[in-house]
Amino acid sequence: MRNYTYVEGGVFIKSKANMAEQYGIGQYRYPLNYELVGKTVTAVADGKEYTLEFACKKNVVFNGAKTEYECIKCAPGLYFVRVGFDVAVIDYNNSAVTFIIEGDIVCAAFKGVEGAAAHTCAGDEMVGTKVRWVLGCDRYINQEFTAADKMNVAWSPRDEKVTENAYRAVKIGGPYYLVDMKSDILKDVCAPFFTDHVIAVQDYDRCMTFGVVFGKGFDPIMITGYAKFL
């Protein structure tokens, strides 16, 4: 398809740069990654076993139940996986998986792997961090970590509309944290009205984030973004 049209006196060439509004806050989402296809991950937490069998590019068998998934590679050996309405952060570097299953965080270690160590709670390690995650053109979320379980949040374009939200954070290791932020109903911002949870791996080395936005009335939105410190 040509991007120019003939006009009187010459041609008009349309710019390829665009706001990609059709993707909303999912605009910068990196290409989905398929490296896990054909792999099985078995992990254990509190004596309970969790198994993910990645059958193909679309479906995973999670504890015996087939469901669809999407995966973004965050870093070498580190994958953020949306498994239906749950999440698995698979960390081959530490032989660990952190699940968020029906809202509960489960830190598990690979079964039968020597030295495997489950991720742990981040405590107040993130307190003092004030960061903007840019998820698309003029679409971002500001997060200020004020306590081990509370943060101040604003979404573009309403920077002034700051709300205090609950969050939980898991230390993945090194610069990586998994942050699960509960959201209130939103109005006139770049995120959907019924946004319920924003769950993302935050990488403070590369200053990027990879995750998913869940809520009522819309399909989960996989996200990628870059940091601007505030």
Add this chain to the structure above:
Amino acid sequence: MNLRDYPRPFYAINQFCQAHCSELKGQSFNFVMDGGYDYALNFTGETTLTWSINGAEPKEATFECVKGDETTYLVDFDVVELLDTDQRANELFVIDLDQRLVTRVYCHIGYNARLPYLIKSNYDFGAIVVEGKETPFKRHCYSSELIGTTVEWHWNYEMWTHHKYYDSDYYTLTWPDDSAAVQNLGGPFEMLPSHDDVTKVIKIKDTMYLFCLTEELMERVLQGPVFRCNNMIFLQNYDRMYHAGRTFGTVMMDGKTVPCRTLFGSFGNPIKLPDSVLYAENAYTV
């Protein structure tokens, strides 16, 4: 802890690059190329492959891979026998599984006695041969469709630059005063008569272009205060406004010339540039 202060290394253009993608491990490809030199790539491991031309003995290489979208891969590797010589060479392929098409860019250094670090790029187009399927006759192609596009590319959390695509063979680079590009790029680039440099644009699909840029003025005009010459190839996704790519060239570091090789990536947004930039003359062309 304010994680702004996390002890990270210095990043210039490589902070927002994708992690290496090893999805192609175990796959083999035969490319029929319009230039008459057909290629076979066999991805033997997560970072290793063998390659051969027209059925010759396969050679081994270590490859890098990033993705433009779910089905488009940018794969590149240095030619092993030329590493550590003055005539390094890099093979780059855009493997487009959706359209079963391929673009090859072969870049090499050391062909020019007077300007030894200058990089020459050769381009070829072809198709992926799949048994039982008709080989496509369409090809990726040179394109002028980026003309008129201006983008702000964010390379790391404090550096962004502006690209103006106004010609098939040249582009203009600028940056705003609040970008770390002022410190990271400023000096040497400001010594040039203008920030235009040599490009080639290849259309991969309606919303994806391979933007090939050779920073050769540093070598030709300034004799290399920073880059002796650097080739950057961007796989630009205008559907989502990001790109991924690689560099191949020679850079000055601590007074020595060393290979400049890195993967990079950035996120973009449309930018309205001032008329003084939009209508600036290219100082290198008549």
